[in-house]
Amino acid sequence: xxxxxxxxxGAGPGDPKLITxxxxxxxxxxxxxxxxxxxxxxxxxxxKPEAELIFVGKLPDKHMLKQEEINQLLVDLAFQGKVVTRxxxxxxxxxxxxxxxxxxxxxxxxxxxxxPGITSSIAVPAYAGIPVTHRDFTSxxxxxxxHEYPNKTYSSLDWEHLAKAIGTMVFLxxxxxxxxxxxxxxxxxxxxxxxxxxxxxxTWTEQATITGTLEDIAEKVKQxxxxxxxVIIVGEVVKLREKLAWIEKKPLFGRRVLVTRxxxxxxxxxxxxxxxxxxxxxFPVIRLQPPSRPEAQLALDEALDKLQTFDWILLTSVNxxxxxxxxxxxxxxxxRRMGNARIAAVGPKTAEALAERGILADVLPxxxxxxxxxxxIQTELKPDQKVLLPTxxxxxxxxxxxxxxxxxxxxxxxxxxxxxxxxxxxxxxSLLQNQGIHIITFTSSSTVTNLFEALRQLGxxxxxxxxxxxxxxxxGPKTAExxxxxxxxxxYMAEEATVASLAESxxxxxK
Ligand code: SAH
Numbered sequence: 207x208x209x210x211x212x213x214x215x216g217a218g219p220g221d222p223k224l225i226t227x228x229x230x231x232x233x234x235x236x237x238x239x240x241x242x243x244x245x246x247x248x249x250x251x252x253x254k255p256e257a258e259l260i261f262v263g264k265l266p267d268k269h270m271l272k273q274e275e276i277n278q279l280l281v282d283l284a285f286q287g288k289v290v291t292r293x294x295x296x297x298x299x300x301x302x303x304x305x306x307x308x309x310x311x312x313x314x315x316x317x318x319x320x321x322p323g324i325t326s327s328i329a330v331p332a333y334a335g336i337p338v339t340h341r342d343f344t345s346x347x348x349x350x351x352x353h354e355y356p357n358k359t360y361s362s363l364d365w366e367h368l369a370k371a372i373g374t375m376v377f378l379x380x381x382x383x384x385x386x387x388x389x390x391x392x393x394x395x396x397x398x399x400x401x402x403x404x405x406x407x408x409t410w411t412e413q414a415t416i417t418g419t420l421e422d423i424a425e426k427v428k429q430x431x432x433x434x435x436x437v438i439i440v441g442e443v444v445k446l447r448e449k450l451a452w453i454e455k456k457p458l459f460g461r462r463v464l465v466t467r468x469x470x471x472x473x474x475x476x477x478x479x480x481x482x483x484x485x486x487x488x489f490p491v492i493r494l495q496p497p498s499r500p501e502a503q504l505a506l507d508e509a510l511d512k513l514q515t516f517d518w519i520l521l522t523s524v525n526x527x528x529x530x531x532x533x534x535x536x537x538x539x540x541x542r543r544m545g546n547a548r549i550a551a552v553g554p555k556t557a558e559a560l561a562e563r564g565i566l567a568d569v570l571p572x573x574x575x576x577x578x579x580x581x582x583i584q585t586e587l588k589p590d591q592k593v594l595l596p597t598x599x600x601x602x603x604x605x606x607x608x609x610x611x612x613x614x615x616x617x618x619x620x621x622x623x624x625x626x627x628x629x630x631x632x633x634x635x636s637l638l639q640n641q642g643i644h645i646i647t648f649t650s651s652s653t654v655t656n657l658f659e660a661l662r663q664l665g666x667x668x669x670x671x672x673x674x675x676x677x678x679x680x681x682g683p684k685t686a687e688x689x690x691x692x693x694x695x696x697x698y699m700a701e702e703a704t705v706a707s708l709a710e711s712x713x714x715x716x717k
Contacts, residue, residue: 210237210284212311214304216297216323217245219330221409223480225249229321236291238283240276244295244326244435246410273303277310284316297325301351301378325349327376330408330437334415335451336444343442344373352380352387352438369394374441381406381434385424391440392420401444406436411462411485413453417444456483457713461644463679464634466653468492468627471525475647478709487643489634491656493627494525494598496533497620506619509594510534513543516617517591520579521567522552522605523598527559529621530596541565547594548586552579555704580608589613596621624652631664638672645677645698647708651688658692670694681708 213232218224225233233239233252241250242263250259260279262271271279276292283290298304304320311318327349331338338347348368368375369391380387381404392398398421405415418426420440426432453459461484465472469490479486497503510533521527534541541563550569551557557567569586571578593609595618609616637643648654661669670693679698680686686696700708 208287209316210286210288210290212280212284212290212292212307212316212318213321214292214298214307214318215294215321216299216302216325217241217249217293217295218324219296219326219333219409220244220246220407221333222246222248224324224329224409226321226323229323232291232319232321233293235289237288239291239293240279240283241293242295245293249293273306277307280307281310281314281316284311285314294323295326296329297323300325300327300349326408326435326437327378330405331376331403331439331443333409333413333453334403334405335447335449335453336403336405336439337446337450338374338376338439338441338443340443340446343446346372347374347376347441348372349376349378350380352377352383365390365394369396374439374443377438377440379434380438381427381432381436384427384438387438388420388424396420396440400440401442403439403444403447404432404436405439406432406434408437411460413460415447415451415454417447453483458482458484458645461485462487462637462642463712464489464643464646464676466491466647466657467649468494468525468624469629470494471649475649475705475709478706479712482709482713484645484712487634487637489630489657489660490627491660492624492650492652494529494622495625496529497623499620502620502623506533506596506621507537509596509617509619510537510539513539513594514546515592516544516547516594518550518583518587518593518614519544519547520550520552520583520593520595520605521556521560522579522595524555524559525598526596526621527551527556527563531563533621548583550579550583553703580605584612587612587614590615593617595619598622598624624656626656626659626663628660628663631660635661635664635666635672638676641675643676645679645712646673647679647681647712648685648689649681649705649708651685654685654688654692679708679712681705 215229215232230252233249236253236257238258238260239253240260240262262276264270280290280292294302298320308318328338377387400420402420402423403415403417404427407413416426416430416432458479463479463484463486465475465486465488472488472490476486548568549565551560551567557570560567569582571582592615595606595616598620606616606618658669666672673694677697678689678694680689680696681700682703686699689696698711700711
């Protein structure tokens, strides 16, 4: 059998965008991913669907693999012919025991690559506004373990020389020994007033920082019950934080935001949340698909067959545009058959989706609601004109009934339907149970309905109780109405019914 290959990959300090391109490729290629606690689980979503995951980190009450067992596991998996990605927090060479893993691979003649990562010792201070060197303060930096092998004593580090020679000192794995570390450094000549910072879960959503001096930091950390994993930075550079702290200033810093819209539509909102410093958690409670009812399919196809007969085609959503055009293509119907019709789009995004297909909408309303489109075209409508209205199965009644009142012949067809999706639901439920979700975004009434239904199907008896205390953000009044019907208060409201405006409301109205 051909031997597999092992990638020993630095996952970076936590923020999933802080991995190298090569590291990401190794995740994408892997048949098996062996990972531990400090490698962000958010990176795992880049894996192949069939890739196997093996967690080797510490979990309460669970057996943890010893380092020797991990080394052997990598060899065994490679002998099974697998491409193995061993994902480690930060950089694999910095207190990451990559040497031991690589050695056994080398002994067994398994091919491997070491893919460096961004080490927490430098990145985590940077995310707290502390550059580890600065011309005015220090010209050297040491990365030091704060947790010696149990069979060694602290004196195995040359504290005297370190304290004298090194400017900035960064300790990893040192929280439990903070008191001894501070004492040693003062004993060896560092001034008691030397600034110290601890940053825990740096670059993760939970990032938190505490500062003090060598003299008082241990007590402060104890008082605050500040726990590992944290890096300890000792040096004048810590003072720069007052001025340079940046990520904490982002409006959504520390907040996890649930995105409930369909995955195919979520990316814009996800990116905006990320830019605002929040962590977007995708829970696409809706999946869009072509109509499944045979009557609906038939009605759609009949309408498309006589496309040239319509005077108006009103498109009320980006999805509507997408499904409409893909059905046209499937049926090999040329878009020029719409040439006779005036085409109206409900809003700028819908118009953009049309433009991507080479069609510049004739009418674009000033208000982004179903009612707006009517205002915009009303003066041009004539009785008996034929209107095609490709919508979704849950479309609002307002527009078609109003058009009919005006004496038009309305052909309303479903071009897609919304179905309930539960993907990744269990993880979301557990986040909600642990108060790990701070904001939920709703971008349509059906996202609200489906979230409640999805939670119920996932075994949550009282979804309303589970959502207590979570802030709610709505894209528009219709969605807000549905939220209220379910009994939830609304915290954020978009000014315009667009995702950009929704994101803006999250940053403006931050309490
Ligand atoms: N190879 C890793 C370090 C592994 S040792 C790297 O290069 O970053 C584990 C220690 O790293 C932890 O005890 C903690 O001190 C530090 N650490 C790793 N990730 C961290 C994070 N996101 N925030 C704070 N400390 C972190």
